[in-house]
Amino acid sequence: MVLFNVDGWDLKTDNVIYYDASSERAAQKKKEQKEKKKEQKKQQNLKKSRHEEPTNKLANASKRKMEEPTSPLKENKVKFAKLELKAAPRTEKTLTPLQQKMMAKLTGSRFRWINEQLYTISSEDALRLIQEQPQLFDEYHDGFKSQVASWPENPVDVFVEQIRQRSKKPINAPGGLPGLPTKQIVIADMGCGEAQLALDINKFFSQYNKKSKKYQQKSHVVHSFDLKKANDRITVADIKHVPLPDSSCSIVVFCLALMGTNFLDFIKEAYRILAPRGELWIAEIKSRFADGKGDEFVEALKLLGFFHKKTDNENKMFTRFEFFKPPQDIIDERRAKLERRHKFIETENEKEALEKKRLQIAEGKWLLKPCIYKRR
Numbered sequence: 001m002v003l004f005n006v007d008g009w010d011l012k013t014d015n016v017i018y019y020d021a022s023s024e025r026a027a028q029k030k031k032e033q034k035e036k037k038k039e040q041k042k043q044q045n046l047k048k049s050r051h052e053e054p055t056n057k058l059a060n061a062s063k064r065k066m067e068e069p070t071s072p073l074k075e076n077k078v079k080f081a082k083l084e085l086k087a088a089p090r091t092e093k094t095l096t097p098l099q100q101k102m103m104a105k106l107t108g109s110r111f112r113w114i115n116e117q118l119y120t121i122s123s124e125d126a127l128r129l130i131q132e133q134p135q136l137f138d139e140y141h142d143g144f145k146s147q148v149a150s151w152p153e154n155p156v157d158v159f160v161e162q163i164r165q166r167s168k169k170p171i172n173a174p175g176g177l178p179g180l181p182t183k184q185i186v187i188a189d190m191g192c193g194e195a196q197l198a199l200d201i202n203k204f205f206s207q208y209n210k211k212s213k214k215y216q217q218k219s220h221v222v223h224s225f226d227l228k229k230a231n232d233r234i235t236v237a238d239i240k241h242v243p244l245p246d247s248s249c250s251i252v253v254f255c256l257a258l259m260g261t262n263f264l265d266f267i268k269e270a271y272r273i274l275a276p277r278g279e280l281w282i283a284e285i286k287s288r289f290a291d292g293k294g295d296e297f298v299e300a301l302k303l304l305g306f307f308h309k310k311t312d313n314e315n316k317m318f319t320r321f322e323f324f325k326p327p328q329d330i331i332d333e334r335r336a337k338l339e340r341r342h343k344f345i346e347t348e349n350e351k352e353a354l355e356k357k358r359l360q361i362a363e364g365k366w367l368l369k370p371c372i373y374k375r376r
Ligand SMILES: C[S@@+](CC[C@H](N)C(=O)[O-])C[C@H]1O[C@@H](n2cnc3c(N)ncnc32)[C@H](O)[C@@H]1O
Pocket: 118, 123, 124, 126, 127, 144, 155, 156, 190, 191, 192, 193, 194, 196, 225, 226, 227, 228, 237, 238, 239, 240, 254, 255, 256, 257, 259, 260
């Protein structure tokens, strides 16, 4: 018998669903859970996008920088105005392996970005950048340390070994370390990073003097300069101008520290603070030399008054150079020789040409290329 037969309605099923209170509750609960999950996901996305914001800023800043025209001096000011990157918070929370991987990537790209900035801005801008955002210095050095750890040799260790070997001979003797007329060894470590060189040299001389007879003991001091006072050994200074008197050092070291676009100003400062016969020690990443060998670099330093002692190309990653500041009698002798060969004017012209070229294009763009670390 047809119970309901309404015109226009045709119920073609035998399965009638009756009202069931428990299934109604279950459906309601399911709906609530779904909404809760949706809300949680929304919150997570919000958090994630907040966290990623500096990376995007960073990527955009880098992109903008690449697109910039490369006009000199004025360009640095423009660039500096764009360095808005805020230091990333250092979170020590426990992270999942995926989060750790992402964090390592982010840290790596921040390191490469800061590194690139330091090689492509002037030393004044670099000092300003680190003074305004000191955290960038720590982030840079975390990345730098992990780069150096992957190299066969740390150049700082090579310099310490030089001190160790040459201290076997008397100060100022052939093959011995250069000292001031008082026989004190005074070292300036320019762009010292965390001043590892001073730490190692102090330790070495303290042990050396303990083992040596009184007349063999050596007096030394290490001045360490960088953009941030990361520890008590460091004095904050732009190495274009350090707070030391003229002729007050016997060794000046630049260990991978010729970073600013105006790095020849650092070399001039080394000349000012070195005593006659004082030595200039430099280590630089091989890939920075436009000519692959560093000959052009050596010639430029000779034009600034240094005499070249040696180039050590043995290391795979960096080249090491030794120069010295000639005393006045050698400068006079050299000048007389050049004049005899009618070459004095020629050399003066070369010096002028170097200064002219620097004014047009900063030396950080042609004499030494920026050191760009690859993504690992
Ligand atoms: C590649 S790190 C090398 C650090 C250290 N010499 C070493 O080998 O471990 C270069 C250092 O030079 C510093 N630096 C760059 N430009 C500088 C400037 N104008 N004045 C002072 N330090 C500078 C950087 O802050 C950085 O610590």
